[in-house]
Amino acid sequence: MSAGKPADSPRRIKSVQKASTILETVQYLEEPTFNRLCKELDVSKGTVHTYLETLEDEGLIIKSDGTYQLGFRLVTMGEAVRNQSDLYRAGQAEVEKLAEETGEWVHLTVEHQGREVTIYESSGDNAVATDYHHRIREAPQHLHHTATGKAILACFNDKRVRGIVEQRGLTGRTEETITDIDRLLEELERIRDRGYAVNDEEEVRGIRSIGTAIQAGSGWVNGAISVTAPVSRLSGKYFESEVPELVMEAANIIEVNLETADVEMRQ
Incomplete structure (x- = not known):
């Protein structure tokens, strides 16, 4: 047993963790060449080469002109994940x-x-900043x-919120971003x-959003929905009451859809 590791700590397959790390690094690096990947991953070139060759054989990455990118096999996996989601x-x-009603961007999100x-x-x-929203x-x-x-x-x-902040930070x-935990907790109480x-x-400067949670009858949060628009359009009464009412109404309908679907499955 390694020093400092709890006796009841669950076992993990390190090769799977390493493959996952490599896929994430390929995704986020601007130019994921072999040498750049070796530097970022801080492991031997032989190990990186073996993983890359295996992932390429499995269709999870593609090599083109000396750089790597995620493979198209992941597209079908991602579609399957989304299509299996009750919230979606x-x-x-x-x-x-x-x-259609607001003319702006609307997002459906989950916490993971x-x-x-x-x-x-x-x-x-009327939606703007298309490239940003796609990214x-x-x-x-x-x-x-x-x-x-x-x-x-x-x-x-609050305990769970503090745990997330400890893990992910308040970048x-x-x-205008809230970067203090006490301010964040106060804001969450207002929400x-x-x-x-x-x-x-x-x-993003110049952009506002209104969002609300989508919850199950037990209080479990399924996700959230939001409307995003430029400050010039999302202002005044439209920002303070009209869009919030539309967003909360949409969330309520989704909650009803989730509840009725759950009832049908139990019958």
Whole structure:
């Protein structure tokens, strides 16, 4: 047993963990060449080469012109993950309806390992920053600076919130981002009181979002839904009451869809 490792610590397969790390590194590196991967992973070139060759054989990565990228086999895996999600099936139509009604970006998200993952989004006729919204779908985001993320955090107790912050930190994205745990806890209490969260230029300057959690009857949080738009459009009464009402209505309908689907499965 290694020093400092609890006796009841669950066993893990290190080769699987290493393969996962390599896939993530290929995903996030701007130019994932063999030498760059060896430097980032801090393991021997022989080990990296063996893993890369195996992952390429399995269709999980592709080598082209000396650089690596994720393989198309992962596309079908990702589609399967999303299509099997109860939240996606219950919320897809409402996301599209809300995007059409507001003309803006609408996101459906879940919490995974202390971060936020977008499982579906739809853009209305007036939606802006398309490239940015596509990029954030490719990587998990911090919870504390998005409307959906804060709405989800507000469903957790303070102990769990502190655990996530300890693990993931409170990275500042703009001068408006909350980077203090006590301020975050105060903000989460306000979210619980009013029923929705606000991202007021905390992630990107000039952009606001309104988000609310989607919960099961037991209080379990399934995910969250949000509307995102430029400050110039998401302001005044539209920002303070109209969009929050639309977002909370959409969340309520998704909750009903989830509940009725669960009832049908039990019958």
